[in-house]
Every structure is written in C-alpha cells, then in structure tokens.
Amino acid sequence: MAYEIPVTQARAELAELINRVVYGGDRVVVTRHGKPLVALVSAADLERLEELPEAAEDQVASAVSTVRETAAVRPERGRFGITAEHRGATGS
16 A cells, blocks of 8 residues: 655654554655655565666556555545545446
C-alpha cells in the first residue's frame, strides 16, 4: 500500500511513518506542494530496487508514477477515525 504525505506533516510523524514502512509494509511518498520529493521504502525493497537491471529503471519510474496517482485519491478520515470514501457514479 502507498501513502502520500506532505513534508511538513512527515517531519512531525517520522517515527510513525518509519513504523508503517518497516512493520506495515507501506511505501510512503513525501510531497512538497503536491509533488513527490522522496519515498520511504523498506531496506528489503531498496535492495531489490538496486538489484534491478538498468533497463528496468523505466518500469520502476512508471510504477512510482502509478503509485502516486493511486495514493493521491485517499479516503478522508472522519471525526471518530472512520474512513469515508467517495466513489464516482458508475454508468452502463
């Protein structure tokens, strides 16, 4: 699962974000003004990325773009921690 967070919020929640990456298996994309700056990934994910052949770099960049687009559509968290998600109307 990918999670996107602004850099100002990431500073305040760094320990929690690290736990999400290490123990929850999440990947965290830190943004500034809505644009991705860095990603927090587990050490195991980093090792796998470093082992990829150079030709696969384009595929990784494409996958990161897809993750960012998916993460940008996040559900809103309600007052009691309940998550609500708006889904567009489906037509036939």
